[in-house]
Amino acid sequence: MKVSGFTFIRNAILFDYPIVESIQSILPLCDEMIVAVGQSEDETRDLIAKIDSTKIKIIDTIWDDDLREGGQVLAVETDKAFKAVAIDSDWAFYLQGDEIVHEKYLPTIKKAMIKYQDDAKVDGLLFKYLHFYGSYDYIGLSSNWYKNEIRVIKNNASIYSYRDAQGFRKGKNEKLNVVAIDAYIYHYGWVKPPATMQRKQLNFNKLWHNDEWVEHHIEKVKEYDYQANVSELARFKEDHPQVMRERISKTNWEFEHDIAFNKRKLKDRFKSLAIKILGIDFNYKNYHLVEKDKS
Numbered sequence: 670m671k672v673s674g675f676t677f678i679r680n681a682i683l684f685d686y687p688i689v690e691s692i693q694s695i696l697p698l699c700d701e702m703i704v705a706v707g708q709s710e711d712e713t714r715d716l717i718a719k720i721d722s723t724k725i726k727i728i729d730t731i732w733d734d735d736l737r738e739g740g741q742v743l744a745v746e747t748d749k750a751f752k753a754v755a756i757d758s759d760w761a762f763y764l765q766g767d768e769i770v771h772e773k774y775l776p777t778i779k780k781a782m783i784k785y786q787d788d789a790k791v792d793g794l795l796f797k798y799l800h801f802y803g804s805y806d807y808i809g810l811s812s813n814w815y816k817n818e819i820r821v822i823k824n825n826a827s828i829y830s831y832r833d834a835q836g837f838r839k840g841k842n843e844k845l846n847v848v849a850i851d852a853y854i855y856h857y858g859w860v861k862p863p864a865t866m867q868r869k870q871l872n873f874n875k876l877w878h879n880d881e882w883v884e885h886h887i888e889k890v891k892e893y894d895y896q897a898n899v900s901e902l903a904r905f906k907e908d909h910p911q912v913m914r915e916r917i918s919k920t921n922w923e924f925e926h927d928i929a930f931n932k933r934k935l936k937d938r939f940k941s942l943a944i945k946i947l948g949i950d951f952n953y954k955n956y957h958l959v960e961k962d963k964s
Contacts, residue, residue: 673754674699674762677746679707684869685861686766690912694770705750707732728753740833740876747830758824767858771910774852781850792845794821802859803895803924805917810901836955849961862922863892
């Protein structure tokens with residue numbers, strides 16, 4: 670079995686993406702790691718080139734900054750990386766620049782890859798998510814956070830990145846058939862120094878909206894106000910991935926939230942009640958679930 674990792678990145682230093690840790694977290698499973706590095710205003714390319722692994726393969730890309738509707742450019746860059754994976758790879762493991770896999774899940778992922786490698790009914794593996802917010806001590810609970818995403822796919826040329834690179838489709842807009850595995854992706858996109866987070870907000874929204882929208886909807890402040898935008902959080906009581914621990918030790922800002930004052934939205938209350946009474950699942954599903962792996 671051969672596995673290729675793939676990802677894309679731009680301005681990792683400027684916006685404090687843990688891209689090195691992201692790559693390192695899945696290197697033990699990968700025979701190669703394709704990194705599409707977009708033209709940057711910082712030393713992102715050097716950052717990737719300094720990773721101590723012969724598995725790293727950099728492809729230099731130019732982002733089309735005119736693709737500003739719906740984050741389309743992110744899917745385009747994802748596809749550039751995916752198309753560069755080795756033709757003889759069986760699986761392709763995708764991570765975004767702020768996503769990490771805990772080492773404790775690597776055996777589970779590998780076992781699923783082996784089990785479904787030759788199963789033509791399976792296009793990919795579905796992961797659960799933990800979304801960290803404000804600091805490394807809190808995770809988001811509200812329905813605004815996506816619960817599951819596909820992050821391992823078969824090396825099939827008909828598969829492509831969908832919309833803003835959140836998931837994948839195949840052929841003529843068909844959803845992938847996936848197996849849900851008992852493994853989490855740790856998403857650290859909302860854990861940054863407040864000033865960096867504000868810069869990212871401004872830059873990131875430019876991938877979805879025109880200048881006029883950004884001008885009217887993004888506050889002109891120096892630091893992102895985590896407290897003003899907080900909703901329902903839970904304290905994270907487990908350990909972080911090993912690759913993240915040095916970064917976490919250097920945290921230089923404070924964020925505290927009393928979970929007793931969680932602001933649970935009315936729609937979340939309704940959804941919880943509907944799930945409990947009617948068994949309705951409101952989560953958006955960009956996939957067809959074949960089965961849940963119980964091995």
